[in-house]
Amino acid sequence: MTYRSLLVAVDSAPGCDARLALACDLALGMDAHLIGICGVAMNEPPIADPYMGGAMIGESFTLFRDLAVAEVQAARDRFEAQVGPRCTRREWRGGLGMPADLIVQAARAADLVILGRRSGRSPDRAADPADVLMAVGRPVLVVPPDPARPPVGTPAVIAWKDSREAQRATAAALPLLRQASVVDVFTCCEPGRRDEALVQLADVVAWLGRHGIAAEAVADLPGPVGAADDVMAFAEAQGAGLIVAGGYGHSRLREWALGGVTRELLSASPMCVLLSH
Numbered sequence: 701m702t703y704r705s706l707l708v709a710v711d712s713a714p715g716c717d718a719r720l721a722l723a724c725d726l727a728l729g730m731d732a733h734l735i736g737i738c739g740v741a742m743n744e745p746p747i748a749d750p751y752m753g754g755a756m757i758g759e760s761f762t763l764f765r766d767l768a769v770a771e772v773q774a775a776r777d778r779f780e781a782q783v784g785p786r787c788t789r790r791e792w793r794g795g796l797g798m799p800a801d802l803i804v805q806a807a808r809a810a811d812l813v814i815l816g817r818r819s820g821r822s823p824d825r826a827a828d829p830a831d832v833l834m835a836v837g838r839p840v841l842v843v844p845p846d847p848a849r850p851p852v853g854t855p856a857v858i859a860w861k862d863s864r865e866a867q868r869a870t871a872a873a874l875p876l877l878r879q880a881s882v883v884d885v886f887t888c889c890e891p892g893r894r895d896e897a898l899v900q901l902a903d904v905v906a907w908l909g910r911h912g913i914a915a916e917a918v919a920d921l922p923g924p925v926g927a928a929d930d931v932m933a934f935a936e937a938q939g940a941g942l943i944v945a946g947g948y949g950h951s952r953l954r955e956w957a958l959g960g961v962t963r964e965l966l967s968a969s970p971m972c973v974l975l976s977h
Contacts, residue, residue: 702875705733707810707838709803710775711826713819715845720782722843722850722972723814727787729852730875734787735810738775738794739802740768741824768796771825798824800831807838812872817844818967829966829975833947839872839976840947842966847941851972854941856880858915859931859961860887862900865946869976870904873944874911876974883908883915884938888922888930928964932971940971947975 708723710716720736727734742764772794783790793806800823807813813836815829823831833840841851856877858870870877877883885904889897901917908915923930935943948962965973 703730703732703811705735705810706730706812706814707735707737707803707806708814709799709816709827710736710738710779711799711816712771712774713816713826713845715816715843716778717782718846719814719816719843720779722847724783724786725850726812726814726852727789729879732811733789733791734783735791735793735806736776736779736783737792737803737806738772738779739797739799739827740771740775741798742768742796765796772796799827800835803827803832804835807832807836810838812841813838814841814843817842817969819845830962833962833966833975833977836977839869839974842969842973842975844970844972847972848936848970849939849941851876851942851974852879853881855882855884855935855938856942856944857931857935857938857940858883858885858904859943859945859965860885860901860904861946863946863948865948865977867946869944869946869974870908872976873942873974874913876942877908877913877944878911880913880942882938883913884918884934884940885915886918886920886931886934888920888927891921894919926960926964928961928968931961931965932969935971943969943971943973945973945975947977 706723706727723734776792776794829842860866885901887897897919905915905917
């Protein structure tokens, strides 16, 4: 199993150049097709003056549309400048619309979706990775603005929870885990449940071994802050470049209510995180 097609979001958020460089590295290393994508939603025009006969609406619509089209073109220029000299197997997709919606639709053409970390950008200019993660049927690799280390050729940490999401994320991450220098399957558990946790981790380690991936099981006590901090602290201590985790959340009032670990990893992880919902 490998990735044959990668979809990377292109925008003006901080860290986009690092994201594109990483996506290009992965595409070259896996002989994969690289698709760049950008969506920009048009701003609503202001309310027209009733004495102007609606003229303001038409002029504003044209102006906002032209600005959105120019932003998409700037993203394409950025993609070609960063990726063009290195990746010949590339493709561009851009259009007007909510970025997350366009990415979810285009994900059918990819094995892996590469996004930026949560930022202060408006969701009509840069996709919120939570919106994509919860709606897409592909694994999502979230890249921080300045990754501490690359996600391949470095240690990887699987943040294990005995759940469907963690199982799917681990299976989806196999192409990256095969290129990791070390793999740890990590979980936090209460003292009285450590033996039970180690039995679960042993199954995961054995399964990885059948795929040619040597891994170690680590069951630790929970820290005082939270599970996400425990995972990130362990990954940092290992010098990891990749965290693999299940993406947890559910729809609530047309917004995503994320699990605490998922929310923190999306917004604070200093290393790349592969998630699957």
